[in-house]
Amino acid sequence: MDILPILSTLRRHKITALLVIIEIALTCAIVCNAVFLVSQRLDRIHMVSGVAEHELLQVELANIGAKADEKARTAEDLAALRQISGVTSVASVNQAPFSNSSSNSGIKLDPNQKQSTLSATTYFGENTAETLGVQLIAGRFFQADEYKELDDVVKAFGAGDTKGVPHTVMITRTLAERLWPGQQVLGKRLYMGSEIPLTVVGVVKDLVRPAIWDDATAQYSMLLPIRVNSGRYLIRTAPQERDRVLKAALEKLKQANPHRVVLQKRTWDEIRDKFFQNDRAMSGLLVGVCVALLVVTALGIVGLASFWVAQRRRMIGVRRALGATRGNILHYFQTENFLLATIGIAVGMVLAYGINLFLMVHYELPRLPAIYFPIGAVLLWSIGQAAVLGPAMRAAAVPPVVATRSV
Amino acid sequence: MFGYYLDLALQSLRRNKVLTALMVLAIALGIGACMTTFTVLHVLSGDPLPGKSARLFYPQLDPRDMIDYGADKDPASQVTWTDGMNLLKAKRAERQVLMTGGDVPVQPAQSGLEPFLSDARYTTADFFPMFETPFLFGHGWSEAEDNGKARVAVITRTLNDKLFGGKDSTGQILRMKDTAFQVIGVLDTWRPNPHFYDLNMGNYAATEDVFVPLATARDVRLERDGSMNCWGKGSGDAEHLEAATCVWLQFWVQLESADKAAAYRTFLDNYSKEQKALGRFQRPPNVRLPNLMEWMDINKVVPSDVRLQGWLALGFLLVCLVNTVGLMLAKFLRRSGELGVRRALGASKREVFMQLLVEAAVIGLAGGIGGLLLAFLGLWLVRLQPADYASLAHLDLSMLLATFMLAIAASLLAGLLPAWRACQIAPALQLKSQ
Numbered sequence: 001m002d003i004l005p006i007l008s009t010l011r012r013h014k015i016t017a018l019l020v021i022i023e024i025a026l027t028c029a030i031v032c033n034a035v036f037l038v039s040q041r042l043d044r045i046h047m048v049s050g051v052a053e054h055e056l057l058q059v060e061l062a063n064i065g066a067k068a069d070e071k072a073r074t075a076e077d078l079a080a081l082r083q084i085s086g087v088t089s090v091a092s093v094n095q096a097p098f099s100n101s102s103s104n105s106g107i108k109l110d111p112n113q114k115q116s117t118l119s120a121t122t123y124f125g126e127n128t129a130e131t132l133g134v135q136l137i138a139g140r141f142f143q144a145d146e147y148k149e150l151d152d153v154v155k156a157f158g159a160g161d162t163k164g165v166p167h168t169v170m171i172t173r174t175l176a177e178r179l180w181p182g183q184q185v186l187g188k189r190l191y192m193g194s195e196i197p198l199t200v201v202g203v204v205k206d207l208v209r210p211a212i213w214d215d216a217t218a219q220y221s222m223l224l225p226i227r228v229n230s231g232r233y234l235i236r237t238a239p240q241e242r243d244r245v246l247k248a249a250l251e252k253l254k255q256a257n258p259h260r261v262v263l264q265k266r267t268w269d270e271i272r273d274k275f276f277q278n279d280r281a282m283s284g285l286l287v288g289v290c291v292a293l294l295v296v297t298a299l300g301i302v303g304l305a306s307f308w309v310a311q312r313r314r315m316i317g318v319r320r321a322l323g324a325t326r327g328n329i330l331h332y333f334q335t336e337n338f339l340l341a342t343i344g345i346a347v348g349m350v351l352a353y354g355i356n357l358f359l360m361v362h363y364e365l366p367r368l369p370a371i372y373f374p375i376g377a378v379l380l381w382s383i384g385q386a387a388v389l390g391p392a393m394r395a396a397a398v399p400p401v402v403a404t405r406s407v
Numbered sequence: 408m409f410g411y412y413l414d415l416a417l418q419s420l421r422r423n424k425v426l427t428a429l430m431v432l433a434i435a436l437g438i439g440a441c442m443t444t445f446t447v448l449h450v451l452s453g454d455p456l457p458g459k460s461a462r463l464f465y466p467q468l469d470p471r472d473m474i475d476y477g478a479d480k481d482p483a484s485q486v487t488w489t490d491g492m493n494l495l496k497a498k499r500a501e502r503q504v505l506m507t508g509g510d511v512p513v514q515p516a517q518s519g520l521e522p523f524l525s526d527a528r529y530t531t532a533d534f535f536p537m538f539e540t541p542f543l544f545g546h547g548w549s550e551a552e553d554n555g556k557a558r559v560a561v562i563t564r565t566l567n568d569k570l571f572g573g574k575d576s577t578g579q580i581l582r583m584k585d586t587a588f589q590v591i592g593v594l595d596t597w598r599p600n601p602h603f604y605d606l607n608m609g610n611y612a613a614t615e616d617v618f619v620p621l622a623t624a625r626d627v628r629l630e631r632d633g634s635m636n637c638w639g640k641g642s643g644d645a646e647h648l649e650a651a652t653c654v655w656l657q658f659w660v661q662l663e664s665a666d667k668a669a670a671y672r673t674f675l676d677n678y679s680k681e682q683k684a685l686g687r688f689q690r691p692p693n694v695r696l697p698n699l700m701e702w703m704d705i706n707k708v709v710p711s712d713v714r715l716q717g718w719l720a721l722g723f724l725l726v727c728l729v730n731t732v733g734l735m736l737a738k739f740l741r742r743s744g745e746l747g748v749r750r751a752l753g754a755s756k757r758e759v760f761m762q763l764l765v766e767a768a769v770i771g772l773a774g775g776i777g778g779l780l781l782a783f784l785g786l787w788l789v790r791l792q793p794a795d796y797a798s799l800a801h802l803d804l805s806m807l808l809a810t811f812m813l814a815i816a817a818s819l820l821a822g823l824l825p826a827w828r829a830c831q832i833a834p835a836l837q838l839k840s841q
Contacts, residue, residue: 015828019733023726030722037715064512064522065585066628106475115475154644261512261524277793282712289719292436293726299429300730307737363711 006336013308017340020304024344024380027297029351032376033359034286036368041283045276047218049097050172050206052133054239055088056268057246058096061231061253061260070229071149073257080252081233086241087249093125094150094228095210096268097132098275102210107222108191109179120175120220121209122192124150124228129170129204131234137173139186139202146225153226157196166225170202174219198224231260242267294379298387305333305391309398316395317402326396333392334385341384345377352376408758409765416766423738427770430734434774434821437727438814439781440720446782446806447789448717450799451611451709455599459539460699462501464660464668466494466675469693470652470682471638482693483636485654489687495531499674500660500667502537506530507656508608509624509631511617514582515570525566526608527617529624529631535561535592537661538604543567545577545592548620556626561592561618581617586627588619600799601708603699605657607633610708611796631655672696710794724817731770731821739763739829750834760830767822768815775814782810 010017074092081090095102106116123129126147129136146168156164169190176185188200207221233253237245250265309316316329356368420427454460468490469482486494491505511527534540535547544567548559560581567576581588594614602612619629628645633655635643641652648655662668672694679692697705739746746759754762782802789800802810 015824016733016736019729019736023729023733026722026726026729030719030726034719062510062512062524062630063584064514114473115477151644154642157642158640158644158647160640261522263524274793278712281792281794282716285716286719289440289723292440293723296433296436296727296730300433300733303426303429303730303734304737307741310741359715363715 021344025347028348032352041279049208057235059233060264074229084248089131089236091127091131097208123223124226135205142225168201169198170223301387309395316398320400321403330396337388412762412765431773433727435777437724438778442782443785444716444720463699465702467695483654488649491656502533502661504533508633511583526615528615529621541595543593543595544575556622560588566616567593736825739825747834756830763826771815771818775811
C-alpha cells in the first residue's frame with residue numbers, strides 16, 4: 001500500500017486530520033493514566049493483611065452504665081465465647097486490622113535519640129496473635145506469664161516503674177527489615193516512646209495496621225503482651241461457621257451482661273470490604289470514564305470517516321474505474337486511520353507522561369510504568385481500526401460507475 | 408433574522424439525525440461528567456459558616472517535649488486540658504470554646520426503644536452563640552452551668568424526633584450512662600460542611616446528636632472519641648486526662664478584627680514563653696492562628712480523589728469537545744453547496760457565520776439539557792457512594808445555571824472553528840462544481 005497518496009490527501013484536510021489526532025492523543029493520555037490509577041487501587045484493595053482472612057469475627061460492646069470491674073467482666077465474656085462450639089480462639093483486643101482507629105507509638109533504637117526512628121501501631125491483648133492467625137516466622141508467641149494488665153502498665157508507666165511495663169515485643173517482618181536490615185533480630189532491643197525497652201521475641205510474617213496513611217508503612221505493626229478490657233473481641237472460627245458463631249456470641253454476651261450496647265458485629269471480610277470501599281468506588285468510576293472516552297473517540301472516528309467517505313465518493317469511483325479493487329479502497333481508509341492513530345498515539349504518549357508528572361507532584365503517585373505505553377498504543381490502534389471499518393466498507397462498496405456521474 | 412437561523416438550524420439538524428445525536432451525546436457526556444464532579448467539589452470546598460468564618464480562629468500551641476522536635480515542624484493540632492482551660496479562662500477573645508467529641512449511651516425512657524450509642528460533643532458554653540447554631544426549642548447553657556458541671560444537654564432535632572416525637576422536650580429528662588440530664592435546648596437542622604470544628608470525626612461527619620458541658624462530661628466520665636497525641640508520661644488514661652501530657656481538645660476563638668487577631672497571636676506567644684519559663688513547655692514558642700478556612704486548607708479537607716475526579720472530568724469534556732468540533736466541521740463542510748448558494752444570493756460571510764453559530768448553540772442547548780440529566784444521574788450515583796460526604800452531593804441553582812452556561816459556551820467554542828472554515832468557501836467555486 002502506498003502511503004504517499006494518503007499523505008497528500010491528508011494535507012488537503014489538515015484541520016479534520018488534526019482533530020482526529022488531538023482526540024486520539026487526549027484519549028490515549030487520559031486512558032493510560034486512568035488505567036494506571038485503577039491498577040494502583042486494585043493493588044491497594046488486595047493489600048496483604050497477614051491475618052486469617054475468612055475466619056475472623058469482630059464484636060464490640062460499650063457499657064451503658066459506669067465502669068464496673070472490667071477485668072472480671074472481660075474474663076467472664078471470654079469464657080462464655082470460648083464455650084461456643086466451633087470457636088477456635090478468642091481475644092480481647094485494643095484494635096483490629098483495617099478497622100480505622102488505631103493506637104501508635106514512636107520507636108527508637110537508642111533511648112538517647114532525638115528523633116523517633118519510625119512510628120508503628122501497637123496491638124494489645126492476650127492471645128491476639130494466635131486469634132488473628134498471624135504467621136510466626138522466627139522466635140515465639142508470648143507466654144502466659146509475660147502478660148500484664150493495661151491499667152497496671154499505665155500506672156507503672158506514670159510512676160516511672162520499669163518493672164511494671166512489658167519487656168517483650170513481637171514485630172512484623174517488614175518492621176524488622178526496616179529497623180535492622182539484613183540482621184538477626186531476635187533478642188534485639190527497641191525503645192517505645194521515651195523509655196520503655198522491649199526485647200524482640202518473635203517475628204511475624206505480616207500484620208497490617210488498623211489505619212493506613214502511607215501504603216509503604218502499612219505493615220509497621222508491633223504486638224505487646226498487655227491484657228485489655230475494652231469490650232472489643234476477636235473470635236476465630238471456621239469460615240462456614242461464622243454466621244452461626246456470631247449469632248451465638250451476641251446471645252452469650254448479652255446473657256453475660258445485658259447492660260451494654262453492641263457497636264460492631266461483623267465478619268472480617270466485611271471489615272476489609274468497608275476499608276477499601278472508597279478505592280473500589282474510585283476504580284469503578286475510572287473504568288467507567290475510560291470506557292466512555294473510548295466510545296466517544298470511536299464514535300468521533302466513525303463520524304469523521306463517514307464524512308470523508310461521502311466527500312470522496314467521486315474520487316473512489318474514479319479509482320475503482322481505473323482498476324483499484326474493493327480491497328485497495330478498504331485498505332486505503334484503514335491505512336489512513338492507522339497513520340492518524342499512530343501520530344495521535346505518539347503525541348498521546350508525551351501527554352500521558354506529562355499528566356503522570358502532574359499526578360506525581362500533586363497526588364503522590366509513582367511513575368507510570370513503561371508497559372502502559374505499548375498497551376495504550378495497541379488499544380487505540382484497535383479502537384481506530386474497529387471504528388473505521390464500517391465507513392471503509394461503505395467506501396469499498398462504491399461502484400465504479402459513480403465516476404461517470406456528475407454528483 | 409435569529410428566528411430564521413433557528414429554523415435553518417433545526418432543519419439542518421433534522422436532516423442528519425445520527426450525526427446530530429452524536430454531537431449532542433458527546434456534549435451531554437462531557438457536561439454531565441463535569442457538572443457532577445464540580446458540584447461535589449463545590450459542595451465540599453464550601454464555607455461552613457459564610458459571613459462568620461473569617462472571624463473564627465483555631466489557636467495552635469506547641470506544648471510537647473524535645474523528642475522529635477524540629478524547628479520547622481507544625482505546632483500541635485489540638486490542645487491539652489491545662490492549656491485549653493488557661494486560654495478559656497483568660498477570655499482574651501470575643502468568644503472562646505473548648506471541646507472534644509465522644510459517644511454516649513442513650514437510654515430512652517420508652518420501653519419500645521433499646522439503648523443506643525449516640526455521637527456527642529462535650530463543649531463549653533460559647534459553642535452555640537459562636538457557631539450561630541439554630542435553636543428549635545430552648546437555648547444553650549451558660550458559663551455557670553459549665554462551672555457547676557450541670558447535668559444539662561442540648562440535643563438535635565433528629566434525636567428529639569426519635570425520643571420525644573418532635574415535641575418541645577426542654578425540661579424533659581434524658582438518661583445517658585445511667586445519669587439523668589435535663590434537656591435545655593433542641594437544635595434545628597444544622598450540618599456545617601465540612602465538620603470544621605473537629606476534623607477528627609471525619610471531614611464531612613454529621614453533626615453530633617447530643618451536646619453536654621465539657622466539665623460535666625468529664626465528671627460523669629463520658630467516653631471521649633477522636634484523636635489524642637501524647638508525649639512524656641502521658642498515656643491517655645481516661646481517669647487522669649486533666650493532668651496528662653496529651654493533646655485531645657479543640658479550642659476555637661472568635662476575634663472581630665485583624666488587630667485583635669494580631670493581639671491574640673501576641674498573647675499566645677507570651678503565654679508560650681511564660682509556660683516555658685514555668686517549665687511546662689520545653690520547645691521554643693511556636694504558635695499559629697489560622698482562621699477557619701485556612702485551617703481547612705492546612706488539613707486538606709477536600710479529598711484528593713474528588714479533585715482528581717474534577718481533572719478527569721475536565722479531560723473528558725475536552726475530548727468530547729474536540730470530537731464535537733470534528734463532527735461539526737464535517738457537517739458544515741458537507742453543506743458547502745447550500746452555503747455557496749446563500750452567499751451567492753447576497754448573504755454576507757458574517758451572516759453565514761452567525762447562522763452556523765446558532766446551529767452550534769442549538770446543539771449546545773440540547774447537550775446542556777442532556778448533560779443536566781446526566782449530572783442528576785451522576786449525583787445520584789455519588790450519593791450511593793460510601794464516602795461520608797456522599798449525602799451532600801446535590802445540585803443547587805447556581806450550579807444548574809452554570810451547567811447551561813458551560814454547555815452553550817462549550818458548544819459555541821466548538822462551533823467557532825467549523826463555522827469560520829465553512830464561511831471561507833468561495834461561492835463561485837461551489838456553484839461551478841454543481
